[in-house]
Amino acid sequence: MEHQKIISEVQEIFREVLDNDDLEIQENTTARDVEEWDSLNHIQLVVAIEKHFKMRFTTAEIQHWKNVGEMVHCIAQKHSG
Amino acid sequence: MLFNSVAFLIFFPVVTLLYFLLPHKLRWSWLLAASCFFYMFFKPEYILILGFTIVVDYFAGILIAQQSDPKRRKQYLLISLVANIGVLAVFKYYNFLNDNLTGLATLFGFKNPVPYLTMLLPIGLSFHTFQAMSYTLEVYRGNQEPEKHFGIYALYVMFYPQLVAGPIERPQNVLHQFHQRHHFRLDNLYAGLQQIVWGLFKKVVIADRIAIIVDHVYAQPSLHNGFSLLLTILLYSFQIYCDFSGYSDIALGTAKVMGFDLMKNFNFPFRSKTVTEFWRRWHISLYTWFSDYLYTPLAIAQRDRGKWGVVFAILVTFSVSGLWHGASWTFVVYGLLHGMALSYESLNKKYRKRAAKNTPAWLYAPFSLLTTFFFCSAAWVYFRSGTFAQANYILGHVFTRQPGHNYFEVPGHQVWGEPVKYLGVPASELFGTLALIPLLLLLEQLLSNRKNEAVLQRLPAAVRWPIYYSVLFLLIFLGVYSKNNFIYFQF
Incomplete structure (x- = not known):
């Protein structure tokens, strides 16, 4: 799957979980850039993404993401793997 | 030493002035010495506790990074965490745990044989042990290179502005700053x-x-x-x-x-x-x-x-x-x-x-x-x-x-x-x-x-x-x- 396509799907999930319809995310977006993206919402984002893409991340993978790009990269890898 | 004391009013300008006057390669030792002095102003012997956790965490960090076997890495991390939490448990929570044990024993009609200890809580203990654990945890997670320089690592834990009441720093935020050459700036x-x-x-x-x-x-x-x-x-x-x-x-x-x-x-x-x-x-x-x-x-x-x-x-x-x-x-x-x-x-x-x-x-x-x-x-x-x-x-x-x-x-x-x-x-x-x-x-x-x-x-x-x-x-x-x-x- 293409990165761009994953990003736009992830963006939809972000908008729904964080309840912000105007949210725009990019590869270099981090939790610092999005006010509602705190550690409480982070888990809900992970759960929603796992459900949507039908995959499961390891704890180490989740803790390694530093921005949206790394998260998307991880999704793409799992998708093709 | 308290920030709101006359001692600090002298300490701060002296430390800062000498910091900028000294050549870069000596600055870390000056800051470390000043930080030790700052800490020992409260109760000198407690610096031994700091020394103990610093040595353990310094070597734990290097060993974790050297190992590729995940089991071994985890063991070294555990040693560091047990050392830090152990120090906290003994010096901060011993009597609390003991009191609860007594309560529990009385409830079942026993007498608690463990004695009550009177000791003073080392100042800032919860702050610097947490900052130290953050270091080994980040090395373990692969987010931080281990610090090879023992003095710089000690300074990471002991840097006097945040030693006794935080902010509880992360190695990624500050460790590299101790290697950098800082110039005096008016702003x-x-x-x-x-x-x-x-x-x-x-x-x-x-x-x-x-x-x-x-x-x-x-x-x-x-x-x-x-x-x-x-x-x-x-x-x-x-x-x-x-x-x-x-x-x-x-x-x-x-x-x-x-x-x-x-x-x-x-x-x-x-x-x-x-x-x-x-x-x-x-x-x-x-x-x-x-x-x-x-x-x-x-x-x-x-x-x-x-x-x-x-x-x-x-x-x-x-x-x-x-x-x-x-x-x-x-x-x-x-x-x-x-x-x-x-x-x-x-x-x-x-x-x-x-x-x-x-x-x-x-x-x-x-x-x-x-x-x-x-x-x-x-x-x-x-x-x-x-x-x-x-x-x-x-x-x-x-x-x-x-x-x-x-x-x-x-x-x-x-x-x-x-x-x-x-x-x-x-x-x-x-x-x-x-x-x-x-x-x-x-x-x-x-x-x-x-x-x-x-x-x-x-x-x-x-x-x-x-x-x-x-x-x-x-x-x-x-x-x-x-x-x-x-x-x-x-x-």
Whole structure:
């Protein structure tokens, strides 16, 4: 799957979980850039993404993401793997 | 050494001046020596505890990074965590654990053979052990290269501005700064000094003035009318905020003068509209620590349980973070109350969002601000009280009146030959102290950012300088200079 396509799907999930319809995310977006993206919402984002893409991340993978790009990269890898 | 002491008034310029005069390769040893001196000013022998954890964590960091076998890596991490938590358990929680053991033994008709130990809590123990654990955890997670230079690693734990009360730094944030060559810069000096003065102002003028009233009422709450108790509870919120954020400001300011950037620890917490938001703005360095190393791993492991997994992780995290403050069940309750509030907010998010949409903003915003503030103030009663009995008494009598007085009355007491005192201070001092709160809120408004620049900086110099001088003037003439400790030093 293409990165761009994953990003736009992830963006939809972000908008729904964080309840912000105007949210725009990019590869270099981090939790610092999005006010509602705190550690409480982070888990809900992970759960929603796992459900949507039908995959499961390891704890180490989740803790390694530093921005949206790394998260998307991880999704793409799992998708093709 | 206290930041609000004469000793520090000499220590700080001497350390800073020599820091810049020395060649770069000697600076780390100078800072380390100064930090040791700073720490030993309290109780010299406790530096041995620091030395022990520094040696263990230094080698643990290197060994973790060298190993590729995941099992071995985990073992080395465990050694480091056990050493740090072990030191905490012995020096901070020994008697607490022992008391509970005695209680449990008595319940079953046994006698607890373990003796009670009298020892002084090493200052700042909870702060530097947490900062040290952050190092080995980050090396373990692969986010930080191990520090090969023993002296620099020791400095990471011991850097005097944040050694005894934080901010609890992360290795990624500061370790590299100790290797960098810092040049003296006038703008750093101004910004740092400004922050120091502002921190001192909050501590010795606001917090210590309020402390006189709060200490008086807390000494014998049953002597006071309901409204006085309410006033005290609300005042304490401002006291603890000014005390602790004042400390952080002085820490950040002293580091800034030498060219170091430490993390922000407070972000106008009383502007929070929810308790969840409050924890993004209050003691940020501790709560990101708990979020990274306890809450997130727990919540990830429990994520299949849906909302209740999150609630479980929140309650565990907040109980532990309550206990972090002190070895007493009152601190656990303090944490648990906040945990419950966060759980409530996380479960009712959709409902609250709808309520916000259906209520006019001019009503909803102040309502949320005040409920959050009142909730935090109530929870702090458990933080401030030594016992449940006292906390429950105060909270239970906030809305009652004493016989013979109406609710809003603050009865005066007079000792012969002295002026009438209200809540332990003369009327003029009481009003003066109350007036400090709008002043605090006003000054904070000036210090907050608009378009990445503090409002204050955009004012013309003719307005700015009188403000600086007034703050300095108040600091000198209204400050309480009787060696008052910072609240968070006991942790």
